[in-house]
Amino acid sequence: MPAQRPRGVSIQDVARAAGVSRQTVSNALNAPHKLRPDTLERVTALIEEMGYRPDQSARSLRSGTRRIIAYTTPETDPDNPNALMSGFLEAMVAAAGEAGYRILLVRPRPGQSKARALEDVIAARTADAILLSDVLEDDPCVDYLHETGFPFAVFGRTGPGRPQAWVDVDSAQAMIDMVGLLSSHGHRRVAYLGTSAALPWLRHREAGFRIGARRFGLAGHEAFVDGLDEVVAVARDLLNRSPRPTALVLDDDWLAPGAYAAAQAEGLTVGADLAVTGFNDMPYTRLLQPALTTVRLPLRRIADALVSRLLQSVEEGAPPEAGLLLAGDPVLRPSMTTLA
Amino acid sequence: MPAQRPRGVSIQDVARAAGVSRQTVSNALNAPHKLRPDTLERVTALIEEMGYRPDQSARSLRSGTRRIIAYTTPETDPDNPNALMSGFLEAMVAAAGEAGYRILLVRPRPGQSKARALEDVIAARTADAILLSDVLEDDPCVDYLHETGFPFAVFGRTGPGRPQAWVDVDSAQAMIDMVGLLSSHGHRRVAYLGTSAALPWLRHREAGFRIGARRFGLAGHEAFVDGLDEVVAVARDLLNRSPRPTALVLDDDWLAPGAYAAAQAEGLTVGADLAVTGFNDMPYTRLLQPALTTVRLPLRRIADALVSRLLQSVEEGAPPEAGLLLAGDPVLRPSMTTLA
Numbered sequence: 001m002p003a004q005r006p007r008g009v010s011i012q013d014v015a016r017a018a019g020v021s022r023q024t025v026s027n028a029l030n031a032p033h034k035l036r037p038d039t040l041e042r043v044t045a046l047i048e049e050m051g052y053r054p055d056q057s058a059r060s061l062r063s064g065t066r067r068i069i070a071y072t073t074p075e076t077d078p079d080n081p082n083a084l085m086s087g088f089l090e091a092m093v094a095a096a097g098e099a100g101y102r103i104l105l106v107r108p109r110p111g112q113s114k115a116r117a118l119e120d121v122i123a124a125r126t127a128d129a130i131l132l133s134d135v136l137e138d139d140p141c142v143d144y145l146h147e148t149g150f151p152f153a154v155f156g157r158t159g160p161g162r163p164q165a166w167v168d169v170d171s172a173q174a175m176i177d178m179v180g181l182l183s184s185h186g187h188r189r190v191a192y193l194g195t196s197a198a199l200p201w202l203r204h205r206e207a208g209f210r211i212g213a214r215r216f217g218l219a220g221h222e223a224f225v226d227g228l229d230e231v232v233a234v235a236r237d238l239l240n241r242s243p244r245p246t247a248l249v250l251d252d253d254w255l256a257p258g259a260y261a262a263a264q265a266e267g268l269t270v271g272a273d274l275a276v277t278g279f280n281d282m283p284y285t286r287l288l289q290p291a292l293t294t295v296r297l298p299l300r301r302i303a304d305a306l307v308s309r310l311l312q313s314v315e316e317g318a319p320p321e322a323g324l325l326l327a328g329d330p331v332l333r334p335s336m337t338t339l340a
Numbered sequence: 341m342p343a344q345r346p347r348g349v350s351i352q353d354v355a356r357a358a359g360v361s362r363q364t365v366s367n368a369l370n371a372p373h374k375l376r377p378d379t380l381e382r383v384t385a386l387i388e389e390m391g392y393r394p395d396q397s398a399r400s401l402r403s404g405t406r407r408i409i410a411y412t413t414p415e416t417d418p419d420n421p422n423a424l425m426s427g428f429l430e431a432m433v434a435a436a437g438e439a440g441y442r443i444l445l446v447r448p449r450p451g452q453s454k455a456r457a458l459e460d461v462i463a464a465r466t467a468d469a470i471l472l473s474d475v476l477e478d479d480p481c482v483d484y485l486h487e488t489g490f491p492f493a494v495f496g497r498t499g500p501g502r503p504q505a506w507v508d509v510d511s512a513q514a515m516i517d518m519v520g521l522l523s524s525h526g527h528r529r530v531a532y533l534g535t536s537a538a539l540p541w542l543r544h545r546e547a548g549f550r551i552g553a554r555r556f557g558l559a560g561h562e563a564f565v566d567g568l569d570e571v572v573a574v575a576r577d578l579l580n581r582s583p584r585p586t587a588l589v590l591d592d593d594w595l596a597p598g599a600y601a602a603a604q605a606e607g608l609t610v611g612a613d614l615a616v617t618g619f620n621d622m623p624y625t626r627l628l629q630p631a632l633t634t635v636r637l638p639l640r641r642i643a644d645a646l647v648s649r650l651l652q653s654v655e656e657g658a659p660p661e662a663g664l665l666l667a668g669d670p671v672l673r674p675s676m677t678t679l680a
Binding site for chain 2: 066068073075076077078079080081083086087088089090091093094097098100102103104105106107109110126257281283284286287288289296299300303
C-alpha cells in the first residue's frame with residue numbers, strides 16, 4: 001500500500017518545497033521543455049517524492065486529454081458471451097494500457113441510438129477518442145465521427161469513398177489460404193457452408209473461398225444457413241452432392257458442432273474421412289472432438305494498430321489516410337485430413 | 341444522426357435565447373429547485389431544443405460526479421478469454437448503464453500494483469466509484485479503499501472484521517444443492533474432484549460438498565489436482581476407489597473434459613453409468629457430449645446488486661454494512677444420471 005496519501009499534497013506544497021512558482025510545477029508536468037534541466041530535475045523529483053498528482057478533472061480543462069478511449073462494445077449474452085469480442089476487448093485494454101490510455105465502455109441507453117451515445121461522449125468531453133467495432137460498410141456513426149473531426153478508429157472496415165480510419169483482418173486472403181491448405185493436403189472437392197446474414201466479413205470470406213477454389217483448381221459447392229436449426233440438414237445435403245466433397249469449409253466456427261453431427265449422421269469420421277475447417281478460433285473449437293482447424297484473428301496486432309492510429313489522431317490531429325488489413329493466422333488441428 | 345452539432349451551442353447561447361442569466365441556465369441543470377416552475381420549464385425546453393450539453397469536465401469540478409465506475413478487470417488471454425468474467429463485465433455494463441453509469445477498465449501498468457493503479461484513479465478523480473473482483477479475503481486493496489473513504493464494492497467477499505461492501509454467490513449452498521440433486525437422482529456414493537489452488541471460492545465449494553454429503557448421508561471421496569495434466573489420472577483414481585462412486589462432482593467446469601476422458605478410459609459412459617457435475621456454466625459445457633450439469637452464477641443479479649451498492653455509497657455516502665450472498669442456479673443437463 002502507498003504510504004503517502006496523495007490528496008493531502010497540493011501543487012502549492014510542491015512549489016513551496018521546491019522554492020518555485022506553481023506555474024513552474026505545472027510546467028514540469030505539462031511543458032517540461034520550458035524549464036532549465038536542473039529545475040526540471042529538482043521539481044520532478046519532489047513531485048514523485050511527495051506523491052503529488054494533478055487533478056485530472058482540472059487538467060483536462062486545459063489540455064483536453066483524459067487518456068481515455070471510449071469503446072461502444074457490442075451487446076452480448078452474459079451467460080454466453082462472444083469470446084472473440086471479449087478477447088478483442090482484452091487486447092485493447094492491454095494495448096491502450098501500454099500507451100497510458102484506458103478503455104471506457106459506452107453502451108447506448110435503452111431507446112438511444114449509438115450515434116446519440118457517441119454525441120454525448122463528445123459533448124461531455126468524456127474521452128479523447130472513440131473506438132467502433134461491428135460496423136457495416138455504410139455505418140452512419142463513421143460519417144458522424146468524421147464530420148465532427150473527433151479522433152476515432154474502427155475495428156472492421158468502411159466502404160470506398162468513406163473515411164478509412166480502420167483496421168481489419170484480411171478475411172478473403174485468410175480463406176484463400178485455407179483453401180490452399182486443403183489443396184496442399186490433397187483435397188480436390190471442397191464445399192463451403194456459410195451464414196446467410198448480410199455481414200461484410202462473411203461476404204469477404206465467401207469471396208475468398210471462391211477465389212481460392214478457382215486459384216487451386218478445386219471443385220466447390222456452396223450452401224448457406226439462416227440459423228442453428230438448419231445447420232445439420234444443410235451440411236448433410238452438401239455431403240451428398242455429387243461429386244462428394246472431402247472437406248467442409250465453414251465461414252464461422254459456430255457451424256462446427258452441426259457440421260460434426262452431419263458427418264456422424266452420414267457415417268463419416270471428421271479428421272479421417274472428412275476435413276472440416278472453421279474461422280475465428282473460438283475457444284470451444286479446441287474442445288471439439290477432433291479439435292477444429294480454423295483461422296485465428298491476430299487480436300493483439302489489431303489492437304496495437306488501432307491504438308497507434310487513435311493516438312496519431314489525438315496527438316497529431318491527423319487521421320490515417322488508409323485502412324490496414326492484417327493477415328489471419330491459420331491454426332492446424334486434427335479436423336484436417338490428408339488425402340493420398 | 342443528430343441534426344444539431346452540440347459544440348456550437350454554449351451556455352451563453354441558451355441564456356440569451358431564454359432571456360436569463362448563465363447562472364439560471366446552470367441552475368436549471370444542477371439546482372432546478374432554485375428556479376420558478378415556469379422559468380425552469382422554459383429554460384429546460386430551450387436546452388433540449390438547442391441541443392446544449394454542459395461540458396462534463398467543467399461540471400465534474402463542481403459536482404464531483406462523472407457517472408463512471410472504474411473496474412480493475414482481471415487480465416486474461418485474448419485468444420482464450422475467461423467467459424465467466426467476460427459475462428460478468430457484460431452484466432455490469434448493462435446494470436451500470438441502466439443507472440446512467442459507465443464502466444472504465446483499469447489495468448495496472450507493467451510493474452504497478454493494483455493498489456497504486458487505484459490510487460491514481462482516486463487522485464485524478466477519474467471515477468466516482470471503484471469495483472473490484474477476484475479479491476482474496478485479506479486483499480490489501482479492500483483496506484486501502486476503505487481507509488480512503490472512496491466508494492467501492494467487491495464481487496467476491498472479504499473476511500470477517502473487514503469492510504463488507506461485497507456481493508458474492510453462495511458457492512457452499514450451491515454445492516450442497518448439487519449434492520442434494522444427486523441424492524434425489526438416487527446416488528449414494530459421490531466423489532469430489534477439486535482444484536487445489538488456495539482460492540476462497542474453491543474452498544467454499546469444497547465445504548459445501550462435505551456438508552451436503554453429510555446432510556444427505558452419502559459416502560464421499562475427495563481428490564485434488566494442481567493442473568490440467570493431472571486431471572485424467574486423478575479422476576481415474578477416484579473412479580477406482582472402493583466403493584466405486586456413481587457421480588463425479590467437479591469444483592469447476594474446466595475439469596469436465598478430463599473427467600469425461602477418465603470415464604471413457606474406465607469404460608464408463610457419462611450420463612449413463614456415471615454422472616458428472618460442474619460449476620460456473622461456462623459456455624463450452626453446452627457443447628460437451630453429453631452436455632454438463634452445472635451451476636450458473638446469477639451474473640445479472642450480482643451486477644444489479646453491486647451497482648445498487650455502489651450508487652448508495654456515491655449518492656448517500658453510506659457504504660453497505662453487510663455483504664450479500666446470492667443463490668447459484670443449478671442447470672440440469674444430460675451428464676446427470678438417474679439410478680434405480
